[in-house]
Amino acid sequence: MLTAVYPGSFDPVTAGHLDVIARAARTFDELVVAVGKNGGKAPFFTVEERVEMLREVCAPWPCVRVDAFEGMLVEYARECKAQVVVKGLRAVSDFEYEFQMALANRRLAPDVETLFMMTSAEHLYLSSSLVKEIARLGGEISSLVPPPVERRLRDRLRPQ
Amino acid sequence: MLTAVYPGSFDPVTAGHLDVIARAARTFDELVVAVGKNGGKAPFFTVEERVEMLREVCAPWPCVRVDAFEGMLVEYARECKAQVVVKGLRAVSDFEYEFQMALANRRLAPDVETLFMMTSAEHLYLSSSLVKEIARLGGEISSLVPPPVERRLRDRLRPQ
Amino acid sequence: MLTAVYPGSFDPVTAGHLDVIARAARTFDELVVAVGKNGGKAPFFTVEERVEMLREVCAPWPCVRVDAFEGMLVEYARECKAQVVVKGLRAVSDFEYEFQMALANRRLAPDVETLFMMTSAEHLYLSSSLVKEIARLGGEISSLVPPPVERRLRDRLRPQ
Amino acid sequence: MLTAVYPGSFDPVTAGHLDVIARAARTFDELVVAVGKNGGKAPFFTVEERVEMLREVCAPWPCVRVDAFEGMLVEYARECKAQVVVKGLRAVSDFEYEFQMALANRRLAPDVETLFMMTSAEHLYLSSSLVKEIARLGGEISSLVPPPVERRLRDRLRPQ
Amino acid sequence: MLTAVYPGSFDPVTAGHLDVIARAARTFDELVVAVGKNGGKAPFFTVEERVEMLREVCAPWPCVRVDAFEGMLVEYARECKAQVVVKGLRAVSDFEYEFQMALANRRLAPDVETLFMMTSAEHLYLSSSLVKEIARLGGEISSLVPPPVERRLRDRLRPQ
Amino acid sequence: MLTAVYPGSFDPVTAGHLDVIARAARTFDELVVAVGKNGGKAPFFTVEERVEMLREVCAPWPCVRVDAFEGMLVEYARECKAQVVVKGLRAVSDFEYEFQMALANRRLAPDVETLFMMTSAEHLYLSSSLVKEIARLGGEISSLVPPPVERRLRDRLRPQ
Numbered sequence: 001m002l003t004a005v006y007p008g009s010f011d012p013v014t015a016g017h018l019d020v021i022a023r024a025a026r027t028f029d030e031l032v033v034a035v036g037k038n039g040g041k042a043p044f045f046t047v048e049e050r051v052e053m054l055r056e057v058c059a060p061w062p063c064v065r066v067d068a069f070e071g072m073l074v075e076y077a078r079e080c081k082a083q084v085v086v087k088g089l090r091a092v093s094d095f096e097y098e099f100q101m102a103l104a105n106r107r108l109a110p111d112v113e114t115l116f117m118m119t120s121a122e123h124l125y126l127s128s129s130l131v132k133e134i135a136r137l138g139g140e141i142s143s144l145v146p147p148p149v150e151r152r153l154r155d156r157l158r159p160q
Numbered sequence: 161m162l163t164a165v166y167p168g169s170f171d172p173v174t175a176g177h178l179d180v181i182a183r184a185a186r187t188f189d190e191l192v193v194a195v196g197k198n199g200g201k202a203p204f205f206t207v208e209e210r211v212e213m214l215r216e217v218c219a220p221w222p223c224v225r226v227d228a229f230e231g232m233l234v235e236y237a238r239e240c241k242a243q244v245v246v247k248g249l250r251a252v253s254d255f256e257y258e259f260q261m262a263l264a265n266r267r268l269a270p271d272v273e274t275l276f277m278m279t280s281a282e283h284l285y286l287s288s289s290l291v292k293e294i295a296r297l298g299g300e301i302s303s304l305v306p307p308p309v310e311r312r313l314r315d316r317l318r319p320q
Numbered sequence: 321m322l323t324a325v326y327p328g329s330f331d332p333v334t335a336g337h338l339d340v341i342a343r344a345a346r347t348f349d350e351l352v353v354a355v356g357k358n359g360g361k362a363p364f365f366t367v368e369e370r371v372e373m374l375r376e377v378c379a380p381w382p383c384v385r386v387d388a389f390e391g392m393l394v395e396y397a398r399e400c401k402a403q404v405v406v407k408g409l410r411a412v413s414d415f416e417y418e419f420q421m422a423l424a425n426r427r428l429a430p431d432v433e434t435l436f437m438m439t440s441a442e443h444l445y446l447s448s449s450l451v452k453e454i455a456r457l458g459g460e461i462s463s464l465v466p467p468p469v470e471r472r473l474r475d476r477l478r479p480q
Numbered sequence: 481m482l483t484a485v486y487p488g489s490f491d492p493v494t495a496g497h498l499d500v501i502a503r504a505a506r507t508f509d510e511l512v513v514a515v516g517k518n519g520g521k522a523p524f525f526t527v528e529e530r531v532e533m534l535r536e537v538c539a540p541w542p543c544v545r546v547d548a549f550e551g552m553l554v555e556y557a558r559e560c561k562a563q564v565v566v567k568g569l570r571a572v573s574d575f576e577y578e579f580q581m582a583l584a585n586r587r588l589a590p591d592v593e594t595l596f597m598m599t600s601a602e603h604l605y606l607s608s609s610l611v612k613e614i615a616r617l618g619g620e621i622s623s624l625v626p627p628p629v630e631r632r633l634r635d636r637l638r639p640q
Numbered sequence: 641m642l643t644a645v646y647p648g649s650f651d652p653v654t655a656g657h658l659d660v661i662a663r664a665a666r667t668f669d670e671l672v673v674a675v676g677k678n679g680g681k682a683p684f685f686t687v688e689e690r691v692e693m694l695r696e697v698c699a700p701w702p703c704v705r706v707d708a709f710e711g712m713l714v715e716y717a718r719e720c721k722a723q724v725v726v727k728g729l730r731a732v733s734d735f736e737y738e739f740q741m742a743l744a745n746r747r748l749a750p751d752v753e754t755l756f757m758m759t760s761a762e763h764l765y766l767s768s769s770l771v772k773e774i775a776r777l778g779g780e781i782s783s784l785v786p787p788p789v790e791r792r793l794r795d796r797l798r799p800q
Numbered sequence: 801m802l803t804a805v806y807p808g809s810f811d812p813v814t815a816g817h818l819d820v821i822a823r824a825a826r827t828f829d830e831l832v833v834a835v836g837k838n839g840g841k842a843p844f845f846t847v848e849e850r851v852e853m854l855r856e857v858c859a860p861w862p863c864v865r866v867d868a869f870e871g872m873l874v875e876y877a878r879e880c881k882a883q884v885v886v887k888g889l890r891a892v893s894d895f896e897y898e899f900q901m902a903l904a905n906r907r908l909a910p911d912v913e914t915l916f917m918m919t920s921a922e923h924l925y926l927s928s929s930l931v932k933e934i935a936r937l938g939g940e941i942s943s944l945v946p947p948p949v950e951r952r953l954r955d956r957l958r959p960q
Binding site: 090095125126127130134137138139140143 | 581584
Binding site: 174198207231235259260261262263264267 | 410444445446450454457458459460463470
C-alpha cells in the first residue's frame with residue numbers, strides 16, 4: 001500500500017490545492033493532507049479551522065485523511081507510514097525552494113521520497129495569500145476557493 | 161497496482177538516471193524504463209544497444225522492465241496500463257521544459273499523472289551529453305556511468 | 321495612432337498566438353502580424369503558406385494586417401511606422417531571450433518600444449514545435465490550433 | 481485614446497522608474513502614475529510625500545498624471561478608464577511574480593491588459609530598497625534617484 | 641598580493657560556508673571572513689558569538705582573518721585593501737540577488753571586483769536558516785555545521 | 801602567482817568579452833585567454849583568425865596571453881599552471897549551464913577553481929551570435945565589438 005503525505009499551511013485551501021488533492025487521491029492508496037503547525041507567520045485561520053475546512057472539502061475522497069502535525073515533516077511522514085511526500089509546483093521560485101527542501105529531507109530521511117506534481121494551468125497564479133488579498137479588497141473569489149472557504153472568508157472579513 | 165513509466169533517450173544511461181530508477185523502483189509496484197525512438201538527433205548508441213545496457217544495469221530490480229517505444233508517450237503509458245509517468249528534475253531549465261510537457265500531456269491524457277523526482281545532489285551536473293563529451297576528450301567517467309556503459313563507451317571511442 | 325508589430329515565425333500559428341493577436345488587436349489602433357523570413361531552421365510551412373493561414377485566421381479583426389519581412393525587425397517596424405513591437409511571454413526561458421533581444425533592439429532603435437504580453441494560462445505549454453510534434457505522432461490538435469491550420473497540418477502529414 | 485496606469489509603491493521613485501515613465505509617456509496618450517496605499521510594510525515616505533515627489537519629477541510630461549489609489553488595481557484602472565496596466569520587468573524573480581499577478585488580474589478584469597516594459601540595462605540593479613540602503617549607509621545616490629528625491633532622502637536621514 | 645573579503649551574516653556558519661572558505665583560502669593570498677552588522681532581522685547569535693565561532697573553525701587556515709564590519713561592503717573592502725569580494729552561489733534565486741548587488745557595488749566602487757564560487761553539490765540545499773529550523777525541530781545537524789556550531793546551537797535550544 | 805584561464809569560442813570576441821578580460825587582467829597576475837577548438841558547430845572565423853583578433857585587442861595588457869586549446873579545459877588549465885578558470889555570467893540560462901560545468905570540472909580537477917564575474921550591465925544582451933546576426937542584417941555593430949573585429953566582420957560579409 002502506497003501512502004502519501006501532502007503537507008502545507010492551507011491558510012486557506014484553494015482550488016489549486018484541491019486540484020493536487022484530487023489527482024493525488026487517484027494516484028495513491030492513501031493520502032494524508034497535513035496542516036503544518038510550525039509556520040512562523042501569524043495565520044489567518046487557526047489550525048483547527050483549516051483542518052475543518054479541509055475535512056469538509058475532502059469528504060468526497062474516502063482515501064483522504066486530514067490531519068495536523070508539528071515538528072519535522074519527515075518524522076511525521078514516518079509516523080504515518082507514508083513512503084511519499086507530495087508537493088505541488090507552480091513556478092520556478094517554488095521549484096528552487098522545494099528542490100532545496102527535497103534534498104534536505106532526503107538527507108534526513110532517505111526512505112521518504114518527495115514527488116512533485118505540476119499545478120494545473122488554470123491555477124498557476126493561485127496562492128492562499130493572493131486569495132486573502134483579493135478577498136480583503138472585496139474582489140470576487142468564488143472561482144478561486146471551494147464554497148465552504150469562500151463563506152468563511154466573507155464571514156471573517158465582514159465589517160462588524 | 162501502481163505502474164510507472166520512466167521515459168528518456170538514455171543515450172547512454174548515467175549514474176543520475178540509475179539513482180532515479182532505484183528510488184522509483186522502491187516507490188512503485190512496477191516500473192517500465194522506456195527508451196524513446198523518436199529523438200530527432202543522431203543517437204550515439206542504437207535503441208537496441210541502449211535497451212541492452214539498461215537491461216544489464218536494471219537486473220537487480222525485479223519490478224523494473226526495460227522497453228522501447230515509438231509515438232506519443234501518453235499512448236505508450238496507457239498501453240502499459242501505467243497511471244504514472246516519472247521524470248527526473250535537475251535544474252530550472254529542465255523544470256520549464258518538463259512543466260510544458262506535463263501540461264501538454266495532461267491535456268492529451270488526463271488519466272496519466274506526471275510525477276517528478278529531484279535528482280540527487282551529487283548527480284546534478286550529470287547528463288548523457290556531458291558523459292559523452294568527457295569520454296571523447298579522454299576524461300575519467302567511471303563515477304559517472306555504470307561499468308557496462310563505461311566499457312562500451314571506451315570500446316566505441318577507441319581509435320581503430 | 322498607435323501601431324504595433326507582432327513578429328514571429330508562426331510555423332504554424334497556434335491558439336496561443338491567436339490569443340495574443342486578439343488582445344493586441346483590442347489594445348492598439350493597428351496591428352501588423354509579421355512573419356520573419358530570416359529563420360535559420362528549415363521551416364515546415366513556406367512563408368507564403370504561413371502568411372495565408374494567418375490572413376485566414378486574422379480576418380475577423382479589421383485592424384490587423386498580415387505581412388512578411390526580411391532583415392532587422394526594428395527597421396521593419398520603422399517602415400510600418402510602428403511605435404511598438406509586441407511579444408508574448410510564456411516562461412522564464414522566453415523571458416531571458418526576449419529580455420536580451422529587447423535590450424539589443426532598444427540600442428539599435430530607441431524610438432521603437434518593445435511591450436510584452438503574458439500568454440493566457442491555458443496556452444502556456446503551447447508552441448509551434450509542440451503542435452507539429454503532436455500532429456506527427458497522430459495526436460489530437462484541434463484545441464491547439466485554429467481549424468485552417470489543423471486541416472493543412474493533417475494534409476501535409478497524411479501518408480501519400 | 482489609450483490610457484495606461486503605472487502602479488507601484490514608489491518609496492521613493494528611482495531613476496529606473498523614471499525611465500519606464502519616460503518611455504510609457506511617449507507610447508500612450510495618457511499615463512497615470514499611481515501610488516498604491518495597500519502596502520503592508522511600514523513605508524519610508526508617506527503616500528503624500530511620494531505623490532509630491534512624483535509630481536515634481538513628472539512635471540516635464542504633460543500627459544502624465546500622478547495619483548494615489550486604494551483597493552484593487554483593476555478596479556482603479558477601470559475608474560481611470562485605462563485599458564492598460566504598465567509594469568517594468570528587471571529580472572526573473574520580477575517576472576514570476578508579475579506573471580502570477582497578470583494572470584490573476586486578467587481573470588478579475590479581462591478588459592484591462594497588462595503590458596510589460598524591460599527596464600533599461602543601466603538600471604537593472606536598481607530598486608527603492610537598494611537606494612534606501614545605500615543612503616542609510618552614507619553612499620552616493622545622485623545617479624540612482626532624481627534630485628528632489630536625493631534631497632529628501634538626505635534630509636530624512638541626517639542625524640538630528 | 642591578492643586579498644579577498646568573504647562577507648555574510650554567518651548566523652551561524654555552515655558546512656557550505658566552510659567549503660567556500662576552504663577553496664577561497666587556497667585561491668587568494670589573504671581572506672577576510674567578514675560578519676556584517678547591518679542585518680535588519682533579529683539575529684540568532686550575536687555578532688561576537690558569530691565571530692568567535694568563525695575564528696574557531698577558521699583556525700586551520702593561517703591566511704584567513706575573521707572580522708566584523710558595519711556600513712557599506714565596498715568601503716570595508718577598501719579599508720582591508722582587498723581587490724576582491726567573494727560570494728558563494730547556490731541557486732538561481734541567489735544568482736539574481738547577487739547579480740544586482742554586484743552591479744550596484746561595481747557602480748559604487750569599480751576597483752573592487754566581485755567573484756563568485758559555486759557551492760559544492762552536497763551543500764546546495766544548506767542555509768543558516770535551514771540549519772536553525774532543523775535544530776529547533778530536534779533534527780540531526782552534525783553533518784550540516786562544524787562541531788563548535790553544533791554544540792552552541794544545542795546549548796541555546798536546550799529546554800531550560 | 802595567480803594564473804587564470806578565460807576559455808571561450810570567441811567567434812568573434814565582443815565588447816562584453818573585453819570587459820571581462822579587462823577586469824580579470826587587473827585581478828590576476830597572469831591571464832590566458834584560450835580559444836577552444838572543440839566546438840561542434842561550424843565556426844564563422846577559424847581558430848587562427850579568432851586568436852589573431854584576440855591578440856590584437858588584448859595587446860594593451862602585458863599580463864594577458866592568447867592561446868588555443870583542444871581537449872578538456874581542466875587539463876589545459878593544469879598545463880598552464882592555472883589555479884583558476886574565469887567565466888562571465890550574463891543571465892540565468894548562462895548560470896545553469898555554467899553551474900553544471902563548474903560542478904563537473906570540480907569533480908574532474910578539484911585543484912582548479914572556477915570563478916565567475918558578472919558581465920557589466922551595458923553588455924548584458926551581447927553575444928557573439930547576436931553580433932553576427934546584426935552584422936548579417938546590415939545593422940550597426942561599432943559599439944558591440946572592438947574595431948579590428950568590426951573590420952573583419954564587414955570584409956567577410958561584403959557581397960562579392
